[in-house]
Amino acid sequence: MENPLRSPYPDYNVLDKWSSLDWDDQTRDAVSRRLFNVPEIRFFTESEKRTLEAVVERIVPQPDRRQDERIPIVPWIDEKLHGDRRDGYRYDGMPPQREAWRRGLAGIDDTSSAIFDGKGFADLDGPAQDEVLRRIEHGDPPGATWTTLPAGRFFTSVLCVSIVKTYYAHPSAWSEVGYNGPSSPRGHMRIWEDGVDPWEAHEPPDGPAMTASNKAGDAER
Amino acid sequence: MTQGNGMGSHTRTAGANGERPLLAPGIHGEAVPMRDWSRDEVDVCVVGAGAGGGVVGAKLAEAGFSVVILDAGPHWDPLHDFVSDETASHKLFWTEERVTGGKDPVELGSNNSGQGVGGSTVHYSMIAMRLHADDFRRRTLEGSIAGADLQDWPLTYEDLEPYYEEVEQALQIAGPVHYPWQKRRRRFPQREHQLNASANMLVRGCAALGIPVAAAPVATLSAPHRDRPPCVYRGFCNYGCSTNAKSSILVTYIPRAIRAGAEVRPNAMVARIEHDATGRATGVLHFRTGPSSGHNGSELFRQRAKAIIVAGYAIETPRLLLNSASPLFPNGLANSSGMVGRYFMIHAGHQTFAKFPERIGQYKAPPGLAITEHFNRTMPDVDFSCGYTVEVVGPHVGDFAGRMSAARNLWGSALRRAMFDYNYYSGLGIVGETLPRLDNRVKLHDTERDRYGLPVAHVLFGHHENDQRLIDHSIGKMTEILRAARGEDVWGVNRTAHLMGTCRMGSDPNASVVDADGRAHDVPNLFICDGSVFPTSGAVNPSLTIQAIAARTADRVQAAAARGEL
Ligand SMILES: Cc1cc2nc3c(=O)[nH]c(=O)nc-3n(C[C@H](O)[C@H](O)[C@H](O)COP(=O)(O)OP(=O)(O)OC[C@H]3O[C@@H](n4cnc5c(N)ncnc54)[C@H](O)[C@@H]3O)c2cc1C
Ligand code: SF4
Numbered sequence: 001m002e003n004p005l006r007s008p009y010p011d012y013n014v015l016d017k018w019s020s021l022d023w024d025d026q027t028r029d030a031v032s033r034r035l036f037n038v039p040e041i042r043f044f045t046e047s048e049k050r051t052l053e054a055v056v057e058r059i060v061p062q063p064d065r066r067q068d069e070r071i072p073i074v075p076w077i078d079e080k081l082h083g084d085r086r087d088g089y090r091y092d093g094m095p096p097q098r099e100a101w102r103r104g105l106a107g108i109d110d111t112s113s114a115i116f117d118g119k120g121f122a123d124l125d126g127p128a129q130d131e132v133l134r135r136i137e138h139g140d141p142p143g144a145t146w147t148t149l150p151a152g153r154f155f156t157s158v159l160c161v162s163i164v165k166t167y168y169a170h171p172s173a174w175s176e177v178g179y180n181g182p183s184s185p186r187g188h189m190r191i192w193e194d195g196v197d198p199w200e201a202h203e204p205p206d207g208p209a210m211t212a213s214n215k216a217g218d219a220e221r
Numbered sequence: 222m223t224q225g226n227g228m229g230s231h232t233r234t235a236g237a238n239g240e241r242p243l244l245a246p247g248i249h250g251e252a253v254p255m256r257d258w259s260r261d262e263v264d265v266c267v268v269g270a271g272a273g274g275g276v277v278g279a280k281l282a283e284a285g286f287s288v289v290i291l292d293a294g295p296h297w298d299p300l301h302d303f304v305s306d307e308t309a310s311h312k313l314f315w316t317e318e319r320v321t322g323g324k325d326p327v328e329l330g331s332n333n334s335g336q337g338v339g340g341s342t343v344h345y346s347m348i349a350m351r352l353h354a355d356d357f358r359r360r361t362l363e364g365s366i367a368g369a370d371l372q373d374w375p376l377t378y379e380d381l382e383p384y385y386e387e388v389e390q391a392l393q394i395a396g397p398v399h400y401p402w403q404k405r406r407r408r409f410p411q412r413e414h415q416l417n418a419s420a421n422m423l424v425r426g427c428a429a430l431g432i433p434v435a436a437a438p439v440a441t442l443s444a445p446h447r448d449r450p451p452c453v454y455r456g457f458c459n460y461g462c463s464t465n466a467k468s469s470i471l472v473t474y475i476p477r478a479i480r481a482g483a484e485v486r487p488n489a490m491v492a493r494i495e496h497d498a499t500g501r502a503t504g505v506l507h508f509r510t511g512p513s514s515g516h517n518g519s520e521l522f523r524q525r526a527k528a529i530i531v532a533g534y535a536i537e538t539p540r541l542l543l544n545s546a547s548p549l550f551p552n553g554l555a556n557s558s559g560m561v562g563r564y565f566m567i568h569a570g571h572q573t574f575a576k577f578p579e580r581i582g583q584y585k586a587p588p589g590l591a592i593t594e595h596f597n598r599t600m601p602d603v604d605f606s607c608g609y610t611v612e613v614v615g616p617h618v619g620d621f622a623g624r625m626s627a628a629r630n631l632w633g634s635a636l637r638r639a640m641f642d643y644n645y646y647s648g649l650g651i652v653g654e655t656l657p658r659l660d661n662r663v664k665l666h667d668t669e670r671d672r673y674g675l676p677v678a679h680v681l682f683g684h685h686e687n688d689q690r691l692i693d694h695s696i697g698k699m700t701e702i703l704r705a706a707r708g709e710d711v712w713g714v715n716r717t718a719h720l721m722g723t724c725r726m727g728s729d730p731n732a733s734v735v736d737a738d739g740r741a742h743d744v745p746n747l748f749i750c751d752g753s754v755f756p757t758s759g760a761v762n763p764s765l766t767i768q769a770i771a772a773r774t775a776d777r778v779q780a781a782a783a784r785g786e787l
């Protein structure tokens with residue numbers, strides 16, 4: 001059984017500060033687009049989308065949220081690829097980003113099919129999906145795609161980081177980790193150890209937010 | 222006109238010939254009238270409006286020269302364009318494709334290059350340090366190291382010291398009264414900032430180990446200065462400062478340049494430098510884009526100039542010179558030595574994080590408020606030359622999650638749980654000297670083209686084994702400091718910072734691209750004025766040195782003009 005994903009800041013919602021001195025107009029604009037204008041899928045094919053959705057569910061699982069409360073991730077990756085907005089570099093040996101994503105997602109299904117008798121990634125159970133992703137992450141997965149696309153590089157510098165950063169760009173993720181989020185024009189006063197401004201995420205009254213189960217070492221897998 | 226430089230007439234005034242003057246965004250949301258030099262031959266055309274270009278352009282405009290500063294990116298309006306959000310700030314970075322390779326490929330993009338007026342200083346961390354006298358004489362001090370090509374600079378610390386003073390005053394650097402590692406003639410212009418929890422952590426760890434430590438000198442105001450307010454510890458410095466406290470080039474030298482009659486032309490991507498039959502530069506060809514320009518980037522415009530100063534940073538500067546190859550300069554402009562693009566350097570930038578019993582909140586206040594230069598020297602009893610500075614870092618939540626996930630192969634519920642402790646993490650990073658190597662280089666990519674059809678940069682980098690030993694040593698020291706400050710659960714992530722080299726300065730025209738004045742050995746009216754002129758990297762953040770060199774280059778250009786050489 002997985003540990004419950006209980007936030008140490010259950011009473012904190014960064015969006016409560018929407019009209020406060022922490023949010024200026026341009027930031028409200030940017031974040032409201034993220035909240036209310038989730039784009040249609042225009043780049044990925046139906047089957048690519050299905051595979052990527054399954055991958056996302058393993059990289060940042062959200063069993064603690066109702067379907068309609070989950071942080072959308074695939075649409076934002078799709079939007080970036082649809083507009084072909086680049087990151088400013090790519091590694092030698094990696095194709096341009098659109099091609100990298102198409103081939104990488106095909107590769108995930110290749111590997112899945114090679115290990116699990118022809119099954120696509122989205123049809124595997126969770127532990128089997130993790131095994132496929134770990135093999136790709138370690139750079140030695142079976143599957144024809146990976147002879148021409150560096151698997152470890154694709155996993156770490158394209159797939160995983162995009163998903164993780166998209167997740168932690170969402171106000172719901174900010175709230176669960178107690179991140180202050182936007183802070184202009186107000187800024188901060190209590191910048192010292194254990195200093196918490198009144199408008200920041202507060203510790204629950206019954207002890208420090210860092211729970212025993214979250215102490216050093218537990219994060220190690 | 223204050224200078225009798227004989228470089229050109231300054232009779233044309235804004236709005237002459239019945240034209241309306243151009244308008245540029247001011248730093249308080251106002252529109253500022255600006256001259257339009259697009260139809261004239263100007264005295265000086267500067268390519269790149271960042272740390273180097275902003276300083277040299279403003280000083281020359283104030284000295285009475287007609288100046289145009291071109292930048293590939295937009296002219297930001299800091300109060301309205303800068304967003305308190307990591308993702309929405311992507312526009313500040315150089316996001317055009319580059320290809321990165323070699324044994325240890327360098328991460329580019331938001332990690333090290335900006336685009337737009339102000340350049341990378343719009344999103345830099347503001348740590349404003351001087352090099353040390355020894356840094357200008359690495360070859361003499363370390364001797365010859367196999368596999369590297371250390372060089373003494375053609376400048377000394379004494380040559381640059383007055384210019385360090387000048388730019389520290391202009392930027393109103395805030396720093397400690399006593400700075401342990403450097404003798405100063407004058408105090409920092411502003412008092413040091415209050416330390417945040419991350420900086421206190423470094424102080425605590427160093428104190429426990431007997432390592433000297435100090436508040437970092439930083440380019441953000443600790444007290445009001447003229448029309449700018451002090452820092453409010455908002456902590457979004459790497460995403461553009463929306464209060465104007467940060468002394469970026471955008472809010473310091475650029476307004477000075479415009480006031481002195483320069484034109485700052487945004488969304489102007491320079492494609493090539495032109496020259497005449499004698500090999501003198503005559504102007505630049507550039508593409509214009511963006512709503513304010515009324516152009517879509519398909520046409521080339523010519524800006525004529527008597528002298529050209531390239532300040533595009535250590536990847537775009539060599540790329541532009543290589544893209545300017547011609548029958549007279551078949552290997553690229555100013556490249557008879559073959560050294561354009563060579564000796565590309567970065568700083569080792571390994572970061573080490575730990576979890577603390579106190580709440581830190583590393584997103585609050587500027588990220589690097591304390592430092593130690595204790596290891597910034599060639600130390601006895603170690604197996605490597607040169608050294609590193611240790612600084613505090615403070616990634617916001619998305620960057621932190623990305624780093625932790627990559628460093629620890631962490632994803633799934635384990636990642637989400639580990640991130641619940643985000644507020645309890647704090648980290649250190651180094652600025653470590655790397656040795657210059659001939660094979661580390663920027664060249665033109667064989668096949669890849671940008672949206673204008675220009676070959677993109679292909680960046681190749683591999684560490685010298687000395688770099689690797691230095692990094693290993695620093696990981697040990699950072700871990701000791703974090704533990705001494707009561708940190709647990711220590712982990713690290715391999716990173717790099719800053720771009721240098723690729724047009725190194727030197728006195729030998731066969732082994733360097735520019736001389737001590739930043740002037741190209743091959744082209745008498747072409748100057749380079751940015752991070753690319755560094756012969757060695759030093760182990761401090763480079764901007765203040767880039768700015769000091771730029772302030773000096775402005776004086777040298779003026780002197781050359783007075784001698785009638787331009
Ligand atoms: C996240 C981050 C943090 C940093 N923190 C620090 C710090 O704390 N202290 C420090 O000292 N340094 C820091 N740096 C590094 C510092 O910002 C750079 O070293 C410095 O700005 C480089 O100055 P430059 O003039 O060489 O180039 P830049 O400031 O990058 O300016 C170059 C400009 O040229 C323009 N340009 C390039 N090519 C062309 C072309 N062909 N046509 C038209 N325009 C062109 C670009 O758009 C850009 O605006 C940091 C950098 C980053 C990314
Ligand atoms: S912390 Fe200070 S310098 Fe940084 S963004 Fe905020 S006000 Fe500007």
